[in-house]
Amino acid sequence: ELKVEQNPLFLSMQEGKNYTIYCNYSTTSDRLYWYRQDPGKSLESLFVLLSNGAVKQEGRLMASLDTKARLSTLHITAAVHDLSATYFCAVDPIETGNQFYFGTGTSLTVIP
Amino acid sequence: KAGVTQTPRYLIKTRGQQVTLSCSPISGHRSVSWYQQTPGQGLQFLFEYFSETQRNKGNFPGRFSGRQFSNSRSEMNVSTLELGDSALYLCASRISGGQETQYFGPGTRLLVL
Numbered sequence: 001e002l003k004v005e006q007n008p009l010f011l012s013m014q015e016g017k018n019y020t021i022y023c024n025y026s027t028t029s030d031r032l033y034w035y036r037q038d039p040g041k042s043l044e045s046l047f048v049l050l051s052n053g054a055v056k057q058e059g060r061l062m063a064s065l066d067t068k069a070r071l072s073t074l075h076i077t078a079a080v081h082d083l084s085a086t087y088f089c090a091v092d093p094i095e096t097g098n099q100f101y102f103g104t105g106t107s108l109t110v111i112p
Numbered sequence: 113k114a115g116v117t118q119t120p121r122y123l124i125k126t127r128g129q130q131v132t133l134s135c136s137p138i139s140g141h142r143s144v145s146w147y148q149q150t151p152g153q154g155l156q157f158l159f160e161y162f163s164e165t166q167r168n169k170g171n172f173p174g175r176f177s178g179r180q181f182s183n184s185r186s187e188m189n190v191s192t193l194e195l196g197d198s199a200l201y202l203c204a205s206r207i208s209g210g211q212e213t214q215y216f217g218p219g220t221r222l223l224v225l
Contacts, residue, residue: 033213042202043216050211088155098143098209099168102155 002027004091006103014111016078021106023072023089031092032065032072033100036085043088047074079110114139116217118203124223130191133220137184137205143167144186145214146178149200158201161186162209190222198224 003026013019023032030051035043047056049065049072056063060083062075072089089103117136125131137144146158157170161180178188184205190197200221204214 031211035216042218043204045213045215048211048213090155097168098145098160098162099157099170100145100147100214101157102147104154 002091002093002096002101004089004101004103006087006089006106008106009104010107010109012109012111013076013079015080018078019076021074021076021087021108023074023103025070025072025089025091025101025103027070027091027093027101028067028095029070029091029093030065030067031094033090033092034063034072034074035088035090037088037105038085046087076108079108081110081112084108084110116203116205116215118201118217118220120220121218122221122223124225125193126225127193127195129193130189131193131222132187132189133201133203133222135186135188135203135205135217137186137203138215141205141207141215142184143206143209144180144184145204146186146188147202147204148172149202149219150198155202158188167209193224195224198222 032049034046047063052067054065060077065072086105086107090100143162145160160168164180175191180186200219202219203217206212
């Protein structure tokens, strides 16, 4: 059974601190996506990682992909309150095609 | 460019009834996927349509069905509603598939009483 696991599930951090969210997946996939969801809202696309070693950065967020380890990370630098949200990773395995498998989500709260 | 739209946004039904949800993808997007989101099960894939054909189906009972029209708009139907069907139903579109991200609509929140 294909699994996409994120840790931690809940993260409370102070403003200005750094932290990393991990996404492990059990299938062969070179396509990894990160999304953000605010409470009561839909999902917003953050990053698309399409190859081993891919790194993308936007503001205080940086995502990377290691397909050999089946691991993606979302690194938060100098967190601010506006980053409080739930973050999901998702894979789109080649063998299933066009079917996204989402991680459990990481609920991030940034405390002033 | 207009985003993905879903109607209705909120819905209350009773057990045994059926419901139809609608999704209009971003203009030019031909792939539409549906997801169910619940606190217990998270985000689960229902099905994906491309050019009016179901390309992929998740592990849901036959009570869940969908279709796509020639203008790429999609509908999903749930028959004989159960309490456990209460969820946020999200629609997502992308141009065709492959290495593209999906763009999500605001969702339809369904409550089954």
